[in-house]
Amino acid sequence: MSDRTENQTADTLVPRHVAIIMDGNGRWAISRGLPRLAGHRAGTENLRRILRAAVEFGIDYLTIYAFSTENWGRPPEEVHGLMRILEDVIDRELEELHQEGVQLRHIGRLERLDPKLQEKVLSAIELTRNNKQLVLNIAFNYGGRDEIVHAVQCMIRDGISADEVTDELISKHMFTAGVPDPDLIIRTSGELRVSNFLIWQAAYSEWYITQTYWPDFGKEELRKALDTYAQRDRRYGGLSEVVGNEVHAG
Numbered sequence: 001m002s003d004r005t006e007n008q009t010a011d012t013l014v015p016r017h018v019a020i021i022m023d024g025n026g027r028w029a030i031s032r033g034l035p036r037l038a039g040h041r042a043g044t045e046n047l048r049r050i051l052r053a054a055v056e057f058g059i060d061y062l063t064i065y066a067f068s069t070e071n072w073g074r075p076p077e078e079v080h081g082l083m084r085i086l087e088d089v090i091d092r093e094l095e096e097l098h099q100e101g102v103q104l105r106h107i108g109r110l111e112r113l114d115p116k117l118q119e120k121v122l123s124a125i126e127l128t129r130n131n132k133q134l135v136l137n138i139a140f141n142y143g144g145r146d147e148i149v150h151a152v153q154c155m156i157r158d159g160i161s162a163d164e165v166t167d168e169l170i171s172k173h174m175f176t177a178g179v180p181d182p183d184l185i186i187r188t189s190g191e192l193r194v195s196n197f198l199i200w201q202a203a204y205s206e207w208y209i210t211q212t213y214w215p216d217f218g219k220e221e222l223r224k225a226l227d228t229y230a231q232r233d234r235r236y237g238g239l240s241e242v243v244g245n246e247v248h249a250g
Helices: 027-032 036-057 069-073 076-099 115-128 144-155 167-172 219-230
Strands: 017-021 061-068 100-106 134-142 184-187 204-210 239-243 246-249
Touching: 027 036, 036 061, 036 076, 036 134, 036 219, 061 069, 061 076, 069 076, 076 100, 076 115, 100 115, 134 144, 144 167, 184 219, 204 219
Parallel strands: 017 061, 017 184, 061 134, 100 134, 184 204
Antiparallel strands: 239 246
């Protein structure tokens, strides 16, 4: 991967954590007369380009929505194909990702995955755990509501009383514990839905929606998203600006 000082965006305000809903793989394939799985494979190939671009632009954390808890409802052949793609990616890309300093993390539940695939995911996490160049969170068998339920269950099992519950404590029990909330969430393919993605963590995230399907969302598309983000006024529910002696609410 390239040095972080190269190919910076037009503005120096780069989000520390970018999350992406990688949407449009199936439609990309259908528009080309290809099976839907061909779109998922093309989307996987595109991820390699985005990882390199993320490092070049100075992003520290990248979270990708690879497979949701709702995706189990898709046709069995598509689900099985997605599982094979994940396994193939680990087999083919793991060593290179490790050499390039990418730290892999999984968010979601592994329980429904084949034990062999679970073992590969856990081995990849262990191998890359000390890498510092980029943290890649892979949301696989992930759902935002399920994550909150899981956090509540953990707190109850830990014997935490109602009076002890705070925003910070809940965050510590989320799958993303220790990771800063996303500054920017990108959704490809033009859909205007949250789709059960990081619904706790995204409370004050900036959103960027593009009509581009994920397999075509390359380095320059990412640059556009980051340049747009750099122009945003992030108020976190507070005040926006002071004009003279007059305070304007956000």
